[in-house]
Every structure is written in C-alpha cells, then in structure tokens.
Amino acid sequence: MTTATQSAGGPGTTTSAAPAVIEATHITRVFPMASGQVTAVADISLTIAPGDHLAIRGPSGCGKSTLLHMLGCVDTASSGTLLFNGRDVATLSDRDRSLLRLTQIGFVFQRFFLLPMLTAWENIELPQAESGVGKAERRERTRELLDYVGLGKRAGHRPSELSGGEMQRVAIARALANRPRLLLADEPTGELDRTTGDQIAALLDRVNADGTAMVLVTHDPSLADRCQRVLTMRDGRVESETTR
Amino acid sequence: MRRLLLALALAVATAGSALTQGGPSAGASGAASAADAPPILVARQLAESEQLQVGQIVRMSPHGSGADARSYRIQGIFEPTPDPAKLGTVPRRVRMHLPDLLTATPEGRPAFVESVTVGLRNPADAGAFARDLGSRMPGLSVRPTGDPEAGGPFVVLQRFHLAIAIVTIIAATVFLLALTIMLVEERRATVGVLRLIGLPTGRIIVQLLIEGVLIAGLGALFGLLLAAASERFINLFFQWKYDTVLVFVHVTRDVAARCVAIAVPLGVVSTVTASWLMLRRNGLRLARR
Numbered sequence A: 001m002t003t004a005t006q007s008a009g010g011p012g013t014t015t016s017a018a019p020a021v022i023e024a025t026h027i028t029r030v031f032p033m034a035s036g037q038v039t040a041v042a043d044i045s046l047t048i049a050p051g052d053h054l055a056i057r058g059p060s061g062c063g064k065s066t067l068l069h070m071l072g073c074v075d076t077a078s079s080g081t082l083l084f085n086g087r088d089v090a091t092l093s094d095r096d097r098s099l100l101r102l103t104q105i106g107f108v109f110q111r112f113f114l115l116p117m118l119t120a121w122e123n124i125e126l127p128q129a130e131s132g133v134g135k136a137e138r139r140e141r142t143r144e145l146l147d148y149v150g151l152g153k154r155a156g157h158r159p160s161e162l163s164g165g166e167m168q169r170v171a172i173a174r175a176l177a178n179r180p181r182l183l184l185a186d187e188p189t190g191e192l193d194r195t196t197g198d199q200i201a202a203l204l205d206r207v208n209a210d211g212t213a214m215v216l217v218t219h220d221p222s223l224a225d226r227c228q229r230v231l232t233m234r235d236g237r238v239e240s241e242t243t244r
Numbered sequence B: 001m002r003r004l005l006l007a008l009a010l011a012v013a014t015a016g017s018a019l020t021q022g023g024p025s026a027g028a029s030g031a032a033s034a035a036d037a038p039p040i041l042v043a044r045q046l047a048e049s050e051q052l053q054v055g056q057i058v059r060m061s062p063h064g065s066g067a068d069a070r071s072y073r074i075q076g077i078f079e080p081t082p083d084p085a086k087l088g089t090v091p092r093r094v095r096m097h098l099p100d101l102l103t104a105t106p107e108g109r110p111a112f113v114e115s116v117t118v119g120l121r122n123p124a125d126a127g128a129f130a131r132d133l134g135s136r137m138p139g140l141s142v143r144p145t146g147d148p149e150a151g152g153p154f155v156v157l158q159r160f161h162l163a164i165a166i167v168t169i170i171a172a173t174v175f176l177l178a179l180t181i182m183l184v185e186e187r188r189a190t191v192g193v194l195r196l197i198g199l200p201t202g203r204i205i206v207q208l209l210i211e212g213v214l215i216a217g218l219g220a221l222f223g224l225l226l227a228a229a230s231e232r233f234i235n236l237f238f239q240w241k242y243d244t245v246l247v248f249v250h251v252t253r254d255v256a257a258r259c260v261a262i263a264v265p266l267g268v269v270s271t272v273t274a275s276w277l278m279l280r281r282n283g284l285r286l287a288r289r
C-alpha cells in the first residue's frame, strides 16, 4: 500500500515533486463478443497530475465510461500500460488492485450506487472501516465529510429517505472517505435536475480546489466548461484536447 | 433346567381357539371353580375389544369348536410388546403359567406353538441361554430379542429409511443450491458496489460465508426444533391409529448431530459456490444489474 496521503475535503498541500497520479500509454480496451470484437477504447495516452481537473466528453458509445473504468482500476486494459502513482496496475494482484481502489481512488456514479440498507453515515464509514481506520478517527472523518457535503443533519437517513441530490452528496462523501488521490465521476449529474446538478457541480469544484485530482465524464457542456482540461472522444479515440 | 419360565405368549395359531366370556352369571354358577381357576393376563387391546375386566372368569379352549374349554380368572391386563409386523391387528394374546398351558392342551400338549418368549431374571444371560438351549434342542430357533433378525422388519425398515433420507438430501441439496444462488444473486448489486469501493473478493466471500454458516446453522436448528415438536404429535397420532405403544419417531442426539453435520457443510458449500459464481463477474456489471 502506498503512503501518499493527499487530503481531500479538507486542507491539503500538493507537492510539485509528487509523481503523476495516472500515466496511461497507448491503452486499448477490446471486448470480445460473439459477433466479433468491439474496440471501446483505442490507443489513448493520458497523464493526470495531482490536482488536475479533467472532463471527458463525446457522443454516446464513444468509450468514455470504458476509459474511466480503466483509470479507476475497475477494468484492465487489453493492451498498453497504466501507471498509478508510478506503479504498473497490470502487475498488481486482484487484491492489491482492490486495496488501491479502496484507499487511493474515489468513484462517483450516475446512479449513486449507495448501499440501500445502510444509513448515510454508515455508507461513508464503510470504506474507512474496510481500510482499517480506527473508530474515533472514523467518527471524526465521517462527521467532517457529512458537514462538507451539507448533510450534517441527515446522517441517520437511509438512501430511500434521501433525494437524488442528497444521495449523490453521500456518494461523493463516501468517495472522499479515505482521502483518495483521484476522484472519478461518471455523469454525476445525469440523474439530477438543473439546479441540483449545479449544486453537485459546485461541490465537485470545491473537492478539486481542495486538492484532489478529478476526472469527470459528462454530456453536459456546462459541467465540462468548469474543468481546466477537456478531452473530446470519438469512436474510442481522443479527438481533441483543450486546456484553459 | 433353571426356573426361568415366568410368562409365555401363547400364539393362538391353532385351528383357532375359542374364548368365551363367563360373565356375572357364569361367575356365580361356578363359584367353587372360580376360586381355583388358574390366573391369566390378557392383552390390553384384546380386553378392550372383548370388554374383559380384571376378576372376570373366562373360558378358553384350545379348539376352534370350543371343546374342552376351561375356566380362567383374569388377574391382570398387560401391554403387549409392540410388533411392527402386526400393526393394526388386535393381538389375541393371553399370558398363563406354563403348567396351566400344558393342562389346557389335549394330552397335555399344545397342538402347535409358534413362539415362546422367555423372560430371564438376568437379561444379560440372554446370549448364553440362547446358545445353550439351541444346542440342547436341535430344530428350535433361539435368539435374544435384542438382536434384530437379518432381514427382519426393523432391518428392512432401516434400509428403507436410509434410501428415503438419501433421496431427500440430494433433492434438498439441489433446492438449497438454487436457493442460495437466488439469495446471493439478490445481493449482486450490493456485492457489485462493495467491489467498486475496493473490497477484495476474499473479504466479500468471507462475509457471505459467515452469513451462509449462520443461515445453515439456524436452518438446522429450526429443522431439529420442528422435528422435536412434531415427534410428539406423529407418535400420538400413529399410536392412536394403530392402538399400540410403539414409538414411530424418535429424534436422538445422534440423529440431531448427523443433521447438523450434513446441513452446515452443505450450506457452506452452496454459499461458496454461489458467491464464487457471482464474484467472477466484474463489479460494475454486478452493480448495474
């Protein structure tokens, strides 16, 4: 396990000497199907530095989610190399890859993916408990995160008792629980109305401003425009990249 | 020979002996003979079906025609040792002293005796006594009642039960596996989310395993409690139906231990199989449903 302790959702410092969070070179993802191979991502090279704020855009089916899953070590590339904190992910065992996700990567999904039987508090506490954080520290961190996402008063509520926006806030707090170096979000506002979506976007901006590198997949131009780098994909390839 | 013969069962397999009830009038008329009428014990079911009571004088004959009948005094009612091979029939049995039996039969000999049950003062002598008697009287089959006869009703029943048990367990295993797969599938979204958060596969299997053991253990306990509770009712019902004291169901400690020893590992194996089948798939695909 790496010792990097990049803070998120709290005061944090980003050392310029730190290695790139992600360094992907010529990664490709091919799905073998009965009807033939589907190339979802073709030969993409990408570097994500600490504190980066990157949006991935493109038409439906162009491979955005597939790329994000590889960056988040949920899926592995068919070819090419992907370094996380300078370590080749392909050489890690399934267990080490899981622990990497648990401690270094936060994931936010369009459909929240909260555990329905747990309260907001328990959902946020779970990844901390699993990575071995002590009880007192866990309690403090969970309280801090709930306040950070503006849900200090909803700690005991289950997902079914929360609105979509509130569920997404809990999901963001859960993703930040172990102070990850990288936060990945796949259409985080996709299920929310305009106003709620803007609130979530503002929250994500704040997470990035507080030092966590972030990669966002979105169809929403206004969400992409908030990012410092915008990658546009087409047919599994990078069509263009703009930096502001 | 030792004085061992205390009681005997006279199997009335001859031409069918006649049993006639003396009744109060018979008792009154034969006051003199009633006093010295030899005592007998009557099987409970026979007493009930013929409405016999202790103290009554009955007349019994070794012949179906009723000839050569003699009077006997009912001294008591006995509960015959239940015989599963004769369930549902009224045991037409009386017990009398051996000299009375010899007197009762023509020329001092019964026409035919099917079996004689010998009660020993010390039941532990049964084996030695059987061997001794068997060697003295060739042609007589002597065996201790504790030994089940090879191919006897109990052995056949036991094999039958074993066959039923094996079929039941195989069917239950298939059912259990299908059920656990369903239960585990039900949790696929949860498991998918846990995988996405970064819980290793082993950690999730252990969690599911703990639940599997718990459920299997509780299931076994529930089954045992159900068996223990229904044991009483099954026995009462069949004892009533066949008018016997035979015990039909008995959950022993051994049976209980065997149940748990089969149920828990079965639960564990099916949970692990079901979890493993699921966890082979990617977390995202699980979470998405």
Ligand SMILES: Nc1ncnc2c1ncn2[C@@H]1O[C@H](COP(=O)(O)OP(=O)(O)OP(=O)(O)O)[C@@H](O)[C@H]1O
Pocket: A031, A033, A038, A039, A040, A058, A059, A060, A061, A062, A063, A064, A065, A066, A067
């Ligand atoms: N597990 C899979 N098996 C087979 N093909 C897949 C799989 N996942 C994705 N694909 C294919 O890869 C391509 C890219 O899919 P992906 O989900 O990355 O697109 P996307 O850009 O995220 O689309 P959307 O904007 O609609 O979410 C699609 O053609 C899709 O059908």
Ligand SMILES: [Mg+2]
Pocket: A064, A065, A066, A186
């Ligand atoms: Mg997608």
